[in-house]
Amino acid sequence: MCLGIPAKLDSIDETADDFFRTGKISFGGISRxxxxxxxxxxxxxxxxxVHAGVALSVITEQEAATVFEYLKMSGELDEEGLPDT
Known part of the structure; x- marks a missing residue:
């Protein structure tokens, strides 16, 4: 199953143009x-x-918490090897 995982954007690498711009995210104690x-x-x-290494949309903190709760309840966090924060 394909999942979009909510994550907090911690920092942005400002050295690249918009197309190649990357950022550090964190979710459940994991940083990518x-x-x-x-x-x-x-x-x-x-x-x-985030899905497949690409940030797809900006969401609210509440939306992120709700998605994590759904993933936790469904057991998807276990399947994906993510901690259930």
Whole structure:
């Protein structure tokens, strides 16, 4: 099953242009670098929905918490190897 995982955007690598821009995200104690090519207006502190290494949309903190709760209830966090924060 394909999942969009909510994550907090911690920082942005400002050295690249908008298309190659990347950012550091964190979710459930895990940190990753993702592409921000689709979100030129995202900024540190935003919550984003991430799939396959690409941030797809900016979401609210409440939306992120709700999605994590749904993933936790469905057991998807276990299947994906993510901690249930």
């Amino acid at each position: 670098t993702v592409s921000l090519a689709m979100l030129t207006d995202a900024k540190p502190g935003d919550y984003v929905l």
